[in-house]
Amino acid sequence: MEENKVQHVHTPGYGIYFYVWLALITLTALTATVAGVNFGKLSIVVALIIAAVKSYLVLTEFMHLKFEMRAFRIFVIVAILFFTILIVLLFSDYSFY
Amino acid sequence: MSSNSLAVDKSGNLPSYLIDEGKRKGILAWLLSTDHKRIGIMYMIALLSFFAVGVTLGFLIRLELLTPQGTIVNPQAYNEFFTLHGVIMIFIVVVPAIPSIFGNFFLPIMLGAKDVAFPRLNLLSWYLYVVGSIMILLSIVLPGGAADTGWTFYIPYSVRTGTNMIFTLTAVFILGFSSILTGVNFLTTIHRLRAPGMGWFKMPLFAWSLYATGWIQVLATPIVGITLLLVIIERVFGVGLFDPTLGGDPILFQHMFWMYSHPAVYIIIVPAMGVISEIIPVFSRRTIFGYKFIAFSSIGIAVFGSLVWAHHMFAVGMSNNAEFVFSLLTFLVAIPSAIKVFNWTATLYKGSIELEPPMLYALAFIFLFSIGGLTGIIQGALNVDIYLTDTYFIVGHIHYVVFGGTGIGIFAALHYWLPKMFGRMYNKKVAKVAFWIIFVGFNILYFPFLILGWLGMPRRSYHYLPRFQVYHVIATVGSWILVLGLIIMFFNLLKSIRSGKVVTEKNIWGGESLEWQTQTPPITENFVDIPVVNEAPYEYKQNEEEFLEKEEVL
Numbered sequence: 114m115e116e117n118k119v120q121h122v123h124t125p126g127y128g129i130y131f132y133v134w135l136a137l138i139t140l141t142a143l144t145a146t147v148a149g150v151n152f153g154k155l156s157i158v159v160a161l162i163i164a165a166v167k168s169y170l171v172l173t174e175f176m177h178l179k180f181e182m183r184a185f186r187i188f189v190i191v192a193i194l195f196f197t198i199l200i201v202l203l204f205s206d207y208s209f210y
Numbered sequence: 211m212s213s214n215s216l217a218v219d220k221s222g223n224l225p226s227y228l229i230d231e232g233k234r235k236g237i238l239a240w241l242l243s244t245d246h247k248r249i250g251i252m253y254m255i256a257l258l259s260f261f262a263v264g265v266t267l268g269f270l271i272r273l274e275l276l277t278p279q280g281t282i283v284n285p286q287a288y289n290e291f292f293t294l295h296g297v298i299m300i301f302i303v304v305v306p307a308i309p310s311i312f313g314n315f316f317l318p319i320m321l322g323a324k325d326v327a328f329p330r331l332n333l334l335s336w337y338l339y340v341v342g343s344i345m346i347l348l349s350i351v352l353p354g355g356a357a358d359t360g361w362t363f364y365i366p367y368s369v370r371t372g373t374n375m376i377f378t379l380t381a382v383f384i385l386g387f388s389s390i391l392t393g394v395n396f397l398t399t400i401h402r403l404r405a406p407g408m409g410w411f412k413m414p415l416f417a418w419s420l421y422a423t424g425w426i427q428v429l430a431t432p433i434v435g436i437t438l439l440l441v442i443i444e445r446v447f448g449v450g451l452f453d454p455t456l457g458g459d460p461i462l463f464q465h466m467f468w469m470y471s472h473p474a475v476y477i478i479i480v481p482a483m484g485v486i487s488e489i490i491p492v493f494s495r496r497t498i499f500g501y502k503f504i505a506f507s508s509i510g511i512a513v514f515g516s517l518v519w520a521h522h523m524f525a526v527g528m529s530n531n532a533e534f535v536f537s538l539l540t541f542l543v544a545i546p547s548a549i550k551v552f553n554w555t556a557t558l559y560k561g562s563i564e565l566e567p568p569m570l571y572a573l574a575f576i577f578l579f580s581i582g583g584l585t586g587i588i589q590g591a592l593n594v595d596i597y598l599t600d601t602y603f604i605v606g607h608i609h610y611v612v613f614g615g616t617g618i619g620i621f622a623a624l625h626y627w628l629p630k631m632f633g634r635m636y637n638k639k640v641a642k643v644a645f646w647i648i649f650v651g652f653n654i655l656y657f658p659f660l661i662l663g664w665l666g667m668p669r670r671s672y673h674y675l676p677r678f679q680v681y682h683v684i685a686t687v688g689s690w691i692l693v694l695g696l697i698i699m700f701f702n703l704l705k706s707i708r709s710g711k712v713v714t715e716k717n718i719w720g721g722e723s724l725e726w727q728t729q730t731p732p733i734t735e736n737f738v739d740i741p742v743v744n745e746a747p748y749e750y751k752q753n754e755e756e757f758l759e760k761e762e763v764l
């Protein structure tokens with residue numbers, strides 16, 4: 114089947130890790146700040162968006178997904194999609210109004 | 211035996227995996243082996259031993275229910291019995307059974323590979339399995355006693371009971387990891403290790419079923435892991451996740467538990483469907499009908515089966531939206547299962563059917579699984595389910611699906627593949643007698659459950675009204691017949707491994723998948739040369755011969 118010789122030689126350098134770390138810290142601070150503001154029903158949405166950006170950064174940069182082959186990326190996307198659907202279905206049992 | 215693994219014996223055969231011990235000798239050649247076949251055998255020994263424990267517990271439960279007021283044990287022991295019976299049969303027996311025994315042994319061979327993708331991870335997964343299973347058994351003898359909550363560990367029982375709850379939950383957590391590792395291993399093996407020429411649609415359907423199962427194992431099992439961990443945290447620290455007096459939500463536990471445990475039904479049943487899809491074409495000597503439909507219906511079951519969990523909770527007072535959505539999705543998931551049943555029967559149609567023992571079990575699977583599936587549909591209807599929730603109807607349904615489906619599927623696989631695994635044939639006559647005893651006993655045992663449930667007999671109840679007794683007596687007698695059949699079947703199989711007629715022919719049943727082109731029993735790395743595949747599976751030579759004969763006649 115597929116050849117197992119696809120070796121990725123890449124050295125992204127430490128700089129990018131530092132910047133991602135900085136971005137994560139900033140976003141965490143942002144979450145904490147925004148928690149004090151009342152967005153009403155939207156507050157959960159805002160918190161989730163910030164969390165999603167953070168996980169994206171961790172997955173692509175820290176966990177090297179950026180450099181992996183397509184199959185791995187599909188695996189991760191399917192897992193996230195599955196998880197999202199579960200959460201949506203679960204929330205169909207909870208009323209927020 | 212020769213230490214050189216390529217030494218040839220008198221009949222020109224290479225030493226089989228049973229003889230070739232590799233670097234280590236004796237028992238260590240098993241316990242430290244990374245050979246997928248040896249690991250499969252180790253799983254089989256461990257798993258069938260635990261199956262015996264589970265059957266014993268079930269037998270005792272039936273004995274207890276012979277009279278309405280308590281027969282052999284006290285109520286606390288009864289609660290522990292049905293909990294242990296459920297935990298052992300679900301988490302230790304049927305969830306891992308077919309992937310870890312037959313998947314381990316035959317998946318690499320069917321794909322034309324030398325082993326699974328991660329042989330050491332495979333061994334680790336066996337050790338996790340054994341540790342988890344032994345912990346369950348230990349929970350019985352340790353002070354506090356075995357868990358008494360039922361295998362579903364519902365809140366608030368599981369937070370308040372004084373039994374060895376944390377021990378049991380940890381054990382199931384560990385068993386979950388074993389299952390995840392097996393899933394990862396099979397997914398990778400199927401993606402990376404198929405023989406040259408074996409495209410996705412040239413894979414045997416058993417491999418497809420393991421592929422669908424692998425995805426559920428990897429995606430759904432972590433949810434139950436985290437849920438059980440949360441119950442432990444709730445018990446130890448009382449943080450108020452599930453306990454309403456602390457602001458928690460007990461229904462959330464049920465959601466999270468069934469998010470895994472319904473898909474687990476498909477981890478349980480889909481591999482068995484894979485086994486049946488192998489056996490049916492071989493013993494009807496016909497190419498399987500609708501190969502792609504069967505392959506995709508496995509994936510369809512995996513996808514839809516993951517989205518129907520809340521049908522276990524119609525009576526807890528969910529929102530109307532949720533009840534509607536989950537009832538609808540439950541009806542939808544019946545479609546891929548029905549596709550399989552139709553395709554199997556279409557394969558049988560005009561086939562030259564041979565009623566060998568594996569085929570008998572395969573046909574019994576279709577019959578019993580259909581009853582199980584249809585009783586499931588009945589409960590998928592919202593209004594009927596309110597009436598049937600927590601009655602014996604659900605107990606009958608689960609046994610028709612899990613035992614009539616997967617249990618019978620395991621027996622079918624044993625009769626189909628055991629001669630290949632050990633190079634010895636069992637006594638077919640005894641096997642057929644055992645089959646009929648099991649089949650009759652099964653229905654005498656479980657069909658009264660459906661009637662009892664319809665009449666309103668609650669499940670897990672120690673006492674019951676005298677008017678239910680006649681059905682309980684019938685069921686208990688059925689359990690005796692079933693156990694008798696099981697004893698005969700296992701005795702016959704065990705005897706065949708020790709002293710059965712030696713089989714050396716490669717293709718015992720006339721199958722077309724790659725495991726029938728290896729030596730019997732297979733050699734250590736399965737193939738001397740990795741085979742090249744250029745045929746779709748189930749292309750029957752028999753068909754061709756018949757075809758040629760017909761041409762000659764014409």
Ligand SMILES: [Cu+2]
Pocket residue numbers: 471472475518519521522
């Ligand atoms: Cu279910």
